[in-house]
Amino acid sequence: MESIRNIYKVGNGPSSSHTMGPAIAAKKFLERNINASFFVVELYGSLALTGKGHLTDITILNIFGEERCTIKFQYDMSYNYHSNGMKFIAYDKNNNEIDSWLVFSVGGGMLKELNEPRNAFKNEVYPHKTLTDIINYIEFNKITIIDYIKLFDKDIFDYLNMIFDTMEETIQRGLNNLGILPGRLKINRKANEFYQKYLKTKDFNTLVYSLTLATCEENANGGIVVTSPTCGSSGVIPGVLFSEYYHNKVSKEDLLECLAVAGLICNIVKTNASISGAEVGCQGEVGVACSAASGMLAYLKAHDIRYVEYASEIALEHHLGMTCDPIDGMVQIPCIERNAMSSLFSYNACNYAMLTNGQHKVSFDSVVQVMKETGYDLQAKYKETSTGGLAIKLK
Ligand code: SF4
The missing domain is CATH 3.30.1330.90 (D-3-phosphoglycerate dehydrogenase; domain 3)
Structure with missing residues (x-):
C-alpha cells in the first residue's frame, strides 16, 4: 500500500x-x-x-x-x-x-x-494490503498499530501534524463563514448557527454536527479542505477529531495517532476496493469516512487493533449499498447532511463494538470486498451521474 x-x-x-x-x-x-x-x-x-x-x-x-x-x-x-x-x-x-x-x-x-492495476501503486511503503495481514503482523511482532505505521510510513507524523492544522483552519473558516452556498439550491450555511446552539447547550451531538458541517460547507463553496478520504466525505473525520479536541479535551498528540489509524483504514479500502462515488456509490466515500472515524474512536478508547477492526467493520457494513445521487451534480444534497449523520454514526458503531468482547463473525476485509461487489452491481444512475435517485426528484 x-x-x-x-x-x-x-x-x-x-x-x-x-x-x-x-x-x-x-x-x-x-x-x-x-x-x-x-x-x-x-x-x-x-x-x-x-x-x-x-x-x-x-x-x-x-x-x-x-x-x-x-x-x-x-x-x-x-x-x-x-x-x-x-x-x-x-x-x-x-x-x-x-x-x-x-x-x-x-x-x-x-x-x-487505462487498465493500470487498481491495487498496485508505484510507491508502495506498506508490505501488507489487508487489515487481517496487518493484525497478524502486529500480533506476531508484539507491536502497536502506531508502531506499525511508524515503521513503514517514515516521517508520517510530521505530515499528519500539518494535516491536523489544515483541518482545523478549514473548520474555523467554516464556522465563521455565513451565507448561501453556490448553485440553484440556495442552501443556507448551518455550521455557525449550530455552533452557537452548542455554545448555549454544550450538547456534544450538536458540536459534532456543527464541526462536520463547517468542513462540508467550505468544501461545497470550493474552499481548501483535506480529502478524508475524498472531498465529498471530508467532513466526517475532522468533525469527529475536533469534537474530541474541543469538547473532550483529548490531546493533539493522541489525535494525531487517531488520524494515522483512520488513514490506514481508508488506505486499505482504497487499495482493495474503491473510494470513488462514481465507481461504488457513496458507501465508498461517506461510508469509508465513517468506518475510519469509528476505527479511530475505538483506538482512542481501547488502543486495541481488534476493536479498531470491529468498529470500522460495523460502520462500513451499515453503509453498504449507499447510493451517490447528488442534486445538480453538486456536492451539497445529500452530501453535506449525510456527512453530519455519519459522524454521529461513527460514535454509535464504536460504542456498540466497545460493549462487546470484540468477537464478531464478519471481518473488515470481507466487508470491503462486499462493498466493492455491491458498488459494481449498482446501476450507473446511482453512481455520481445525477441521473437517478434524489438527483431527479427536486425539479
Ligand atoms: S452522495 Fe456522491 S457526491 Fe455526495 S458525498 Fe456521497 S459519493 Fe460524494
Missing part, C-alpha cells in the same frame, strides 16, 4: 475526483506540452454528467486558460475501467495533434491510466 499521505491531500473542493484529480492531470499534461497552442479536453461518464455541478470544467479551464482550451462533455461515452475518464489533446499552431493522454480520476485525487 502507498503512504497515508496519499489519503490526506490538501486542495480545493468540492470534489477530489472531479476537481482535484482533473486539476492534477491537467497540470501534468500542460507541463509536457508547454509549447502547445490549443487544448481539447473530453470528459466521459460521471465527469461529463456531473462535471458542471462539480466545477470540473472551470477547474480545467483555469489551468489551460479559457482562450486556448475547449471542454467537450461526452455524455454518452464511458469506459468500463472507471467512469471518470478524461482525454487531453494538445495541438500545435497549425492545428496538428501533437499529444494526447487518456487518464482516469479514480477517487481521492488519484489518477490511473
Whole structure:
C-alpha cells in the first residue's frame, strides 16, 4: 500500500475526483506540452454528467486558460475501467495533434491510466494490503498499530501534524463563514448557527454536527479542505477529531495517532476496493469516512487493533449499498447532511463494538470486498451521474 499521505491531500473542493484529480492531470499534461497552442479536453461518464455541478470544467479551464482550451462533455461515452475518464489533446499552431493522454480520476485525487492495476501503486511503503495481514503482523511482532505505521510510513507524523492544522483552519473558516452556498439550491450555511446552539447547550451531538458541517460547507463553496478520504466525505473525520479536541479535551498528540489509524483504514479500502462515488456509490466515500472515524474512536478508547477492526467493520457494513445521487451534480444534497449523520454514526458503531468482547463473525476485509461487489452491481444512475435517485426528484 502507498503512504497515508496519499489519503490526506490538501486542495480545493468540492470534489477530489472531479476537481482535484482533473486539476492534477491537467497540470501534468500542460507541463509536457508547454509549447502547445490549443487544448481539447473530453470528459466521459460521471465527469461529463456531473462535471458542471462539480466545477470540473472551470477547474480545467483555469489551468489551460479559457482562450486556448475547449471542454467537450461526452455524455454518452464511458469506459468500463472507471467512469471518470478524461482525454487531453494538445495541438500545435497549425492545428496538428501533437499529444494526447487518456487518464482516469479514480477517487481521492488519484489518477490511473487505462487498465493500470487498481491495487498496485508505484510507491508502495506498506508490505501488507489487508487489515487481517496487518493484525497478524502486529500480533506476531508484539507491536502497536502506531508502531506499525511508524515503521513503514517514515516521517508520517510530521505530515499528519500539518494535516491536523489544515483541518482545523478549514473548520474555523467554516464556522465563521455565513451565507448561501453556490448553485440553484440556495442552501443556507448551518455550521455557525449550530455552533452557537452548542455554545448555549454544550450538547456534544450538536458540536459534532456543527464541526462536520463547517468542513462540508467550505468544501461545497470550493474552499481548501483535506480529502478524508475524498472531498465529498471530508467532513466526517475532522468533525469527529475536533469534537474530541474541543469538547473532550483529548490531546493533539493522541489525535494525531487517531488520524494515522483512520488513514490506514481508508488506505486499505482504497487499495482493495474503491473510494470513488462514481465507481461504488457513496458507501465508498461517506461510508469509508465513517468506518475510519469509528476505527479511530475505538483506538482512542481501547488502543486495541481488534476493536479498531470491529468498529470500522460495523460502520462500513451499515453503509453498504449507499447510493451517490447528488442534486445538480453538486456536492451539497445529500452530501453535506449525510456527512453530519455519519459522524454521529461513527460514535454509535464504536460504542456498540466497545460493549462487546470484540468477537464478531464478519471481518473488515470481507466487508470491503462486499462493498466493492455491491458498488459494481449498482446501476450507473446511482453512481455520481445525477441521473437517478434524489438527483431527479427536486425539479
Ligand atoms: S452522495 Fe456521497 S459519493 Fe456522491 S457526491 Fe455526495 S458525498 Fe460524494
